[in-house]
Amino acid sequence: MATLSVCQQPIGGFSFEYCKRNAVLEFECNKLGHSIPAARKTGTTICGVVFKDGIVLGADTRATEGMIVADKNCSKIHYISPNIYCCGAGTAADTEMTTQIISSNLELHSLSTGRLPRVATANRMLKQMLFRYQGHIGAALVLGGVDCNGPHLYSIYPHGSTDKLPYVTMGSGSLAAMAVFEDRYEQNMEEEDAKRLVRDAIAAGIFNDLGSGSNIDLCVITKGKVDYLRPHDMANKKGVRRVHELEALPRP
Amino acid sequence: MERHYMDSKIKGVSTGTTILAVTFNGGVIIGSDSRASMGGNYVCSKTINKLIQVHDRIFCCIAGSLADAQAVTKTAKFQISLHSIQMESPPLVKAAASVMKELCYNNKEELQAGFITAGWDKKKGPQVYTVALGGMLLSLPFTIGGSGSTYIYGYTDAKYKPDMSREECLQFATNALALAMGRDNVSGGVAHLVVITEGGVEHVVIPGDKLPKFHDE
Numbered sequence: 001m002a003t004l005s006v007c008q009q010p011i012g013g014f015s016f017e018y019c020k021r022n023a024v025l026e027f028e029c030n031k032l033g034h035s036i037p038a039a040r041k042t043g044t045t046i047c048g049v050v051f052k053d054g055i056v057l058g059a060d061t062r063a064t065e066g067m068i069v070a071d072k073n074c075s076k077i078h079y080i081s082p083n084i085y086c087c088g089a090g091t092a093a094d095t096e097m098t099t100q101i102i103s104s105n106l107e108l109h110s111l112s113t114g115r116l117p118r119v120a121t122a123n124r125m126l127k128q129m130l131f132r133y134q135g136h137i138g139a140a141l142v143l144g145g146v147d148c149n150g151p152h153l154y155s156i157y158p159h160g161s162t163d164k165l166p167y168v169t170m171g172s173g174s175l176a177a178m179a180v181f182e183d184r185y186e187q188n189m190e191e192e193d194a195k196r197l198v199r200d201a202i203a204a205g206i207f208n209d210l211g212s213g214s215n216i217d218l219c220v221i222t223k224g225k226v227d228y229l230r231p232h233d234m235a236n237k238k239g240v241r242r243v244h245e246l247e248a249l250p251r252p
Numbered sequence: 253m254e255r256h257y258m259d260s261k262i263k264g265v266s267t268g269t270t271i272l273a274v275t276f277n278g279g280v281i282i283g284s285d286s287r288a289s290m291g292g293n294y295v296c297s298k299t300i301n302k303l304i305q306v307h308d309r310i311f312c313c314i315a316g317s318l319a320d321a322q323a324v325t326k327t328a329k330f331q332i333s334l335h336s337i338q339m340e341s342p343p344l345v346k347a348a349a350s351v352m353k354e355l356c357y358n359n360k361e362e363l364q365a366g367f368i369t370a371g372w373d374k375k376k377g378p379q380v381y382t383v384a385l386g387g388m389l390l391s392l393p394f395t396i397g398g399s400g401s402t403y404i405y406g407y408t409d410a411k412y413k414p415d416m417s418r419e420e421c422l423q424f425a426t427n428a429l430a431l432a433m434g435r436d437n438v439s440g441g442v443a444h445l446v447v448i449t450e451g452g453v454e455h456v457v458i459p460g461d462k463l464p465k466f467h468d469e
Contacts, residue, residue, distance in 0.1 A: 131323050134362065135264055159264030159319035163288070163297050175294070 019136075043211020045173030046076060046087035047201050048142045049185065050166045051194035054151045054222035055144035058198035059087045060173070060206050061231070062213035069213070075230065077219045081106050081117045082226070084145030085219050086126075089171035090158060091138035098139045102126055119145040119152040123162055131160025140170045146223050173205025173212040180204045191220065199233055206235055264319050265289070265296050268438025270400030271313040272428055273370035273380040274412070275393050276421035279449035280378040282370045283425045284313045285400065285433050286441035298441045306332050309453065310348045310371030311446055315398040316385070320365040324355050345371040349381035349389055357387025368397050372448050396428070400436035404428050418447065422456070430463040 029036050046059045059076035062069055078086050078099035084106075088095025102125050110117045123143055130137055141156040155168040167185050169177040180201040189197070195218060202216045215231035268289050273282040284302040289295050304312045306329045314321035328351045335351075336343045349369040356363060367383045382388075382395045394412050396404060408428055416424065422445065429443045443458040 127319075127322070131319055135319075157265050157296075157319065159317065161265045161318035161322050163300065165297065165299070 016136075043173075043209070044076060044089040044171035045169070045177050045202050045205025045209060045212040046089050046142050046171050047169040047174070047177045047181070047198060047205075048087065048144045048153045048167070049181070049189075049194055049198055050144075050151050050153050051189040051191060053191065054146045054220065055153055056191075056194045056198045057085055057087050057142060057144050057219040057221070058202045058232075059217050060202055060212040061215045061217060062206075062211070063092055064211055072214050073231075075217065077217055077228070077230075079103060080122055080143070080145070081110065083116055083147060083221065084119055084122050084143070085221060085226070085228075086122070086144075087142040087170070089140045089142075089174075094137045094139040095141065098126065098129065098137060099141070102129070116147060118147040118149065119143065119154065123152075123154045123156065123164075126156050127160045127162045130156065130158060135159040142168050142170050144221060146221050151221070169201065169205075171205070171212065173202075173209035176204040176208040177201035191222075195220065195232075203233070203235055264317055266317055266438075268292070268400075268436070269302060269315045269398035270396070270404070270429055270432035270436060270439040271302060271315055271368050271398045272396040272401070272408070272425060273313070273368045273394065274416075274421055274425055275370075275378045275380055276416045276418060278378070279372060279418065279447060280370045280380060281421050281425045281445055281447050282311050282313055282368065282380075283429055283443060283445040284398075285429060285439040286444060287439055288318055289438045292438060295440075300441075301444065303444050303446050304329070305453070306348055306369075307336060307343055307371070309342065309373065309448055309450075310345055310369065311448060311453075312348070312352065313368045313370075313397075314365060315367070316365035317363075320363045321367070324352065324363065324365060324367070327355060328352050342373060344373045344375055345369060345379045345381065346376075346391075349383060349391075352383045353387050353389040356383055356385070360386045366397055368395055370448065372450055378448070396432075398439065400432035400439035403435040404432045407431055418449075422447070426458060427464055431466060433460075433463070434466065434468065 026036050043064045048057045057077055061073045063071035063074040076087050080086050080103045086099050106117045106122055135158045138158050140158055143154045154162050154164050156162045167181045184197055199216055205212045214236050216233040216235055218229040218232040220227040265288050269285055271284040286299050287295055288297040288300040302314050304325045306312050312325055331351050332343050332348050352367050366385050370380045372378050380392055380395055382390050396408055425445055433439045442460055445456040447454045
């Protein structure tokens, strides 16, 4: 009995429709003496860890545009399905759109199968899409969730390679976060220990990497429950000015 | 991490690696290290599996861009399973190697991955095939590949003997991997070895500290 495929299957081959247009726009812009606006990147620290009952995902909340902080409190943990969430590093638009597209396709797939989606399915969809675009979509993702086979955590690179691991970090602050994980990760941690570990890893990224900063968001996924803690920790609260400016000026 | 990612000549995560496959009397041993690197500076994964099982008695090991290698092996695994179901018999190792070769040759502009296919079939017994970067397919009694292989060409050429026993072959493969991992910075981690014979498939994992030492004080 044939099953109807509701998701739109992509046509084979690579689609680079907009590359030529972008190149022409850039050339025209440069002729007039301007440079095209830089894509907003989430120079970032994201990480995930598998603990006894599920997954903890963590992310910082700074989005940069070159050397300026474009958004002090952006959300980098994206919804994929009720039991699967995905953190995104790289170009902000790419991570946002990619996760939305896969979330939409996965919901159609889930309605078609009549089952809760599996993390491996989301992983396959993401990696096939990223490979199709040969790394031009700058999305480095940490995908985590709990399905019928237990908790799963994947790291997905922009060129389409994936890795299934118990702890992963991505983004410009990934080395700082990985250092914390390598020191303190254990198998079968309790939820509070896992949350503390992820919080410390993101904090390491925030304080040691210029591209990461502001607050720490956490997402704890267990069987049947998701805790989206935004913000979990306001590591960089804006201070209150102690003296009013005019009073501080020397009197004539 | 973006800095490491942009500097590399191989786009994205690469399995700068050491892979090898050796035939012995009655079977074939295929082996690899377990390191995936980015830009020659950062180890993305210490425990990656580069030995992919494409059928019951056929394994493939991967070198080059990890994204390309994963995409090719998943496509090849599907095509080989379909072929095997249609033929109603286990596929020949040469058929599996040809499938990889077709994918590599027809997409040679876009892909940056090389493979070693090894296995056992009823027609010709244990065989080793290498599929190079542009899609060249060669059948050899033993072969090495990856960035770490340059350091062990002399060793393997000198020490290989046809018709070795299983234990001799296992020792030969372990020594070769240990020597390469000792000298190549983008190979390392644990040594994965798979012994394929008519009777079955056996996976041997040797952790880094249990590898044979060669003047490593």
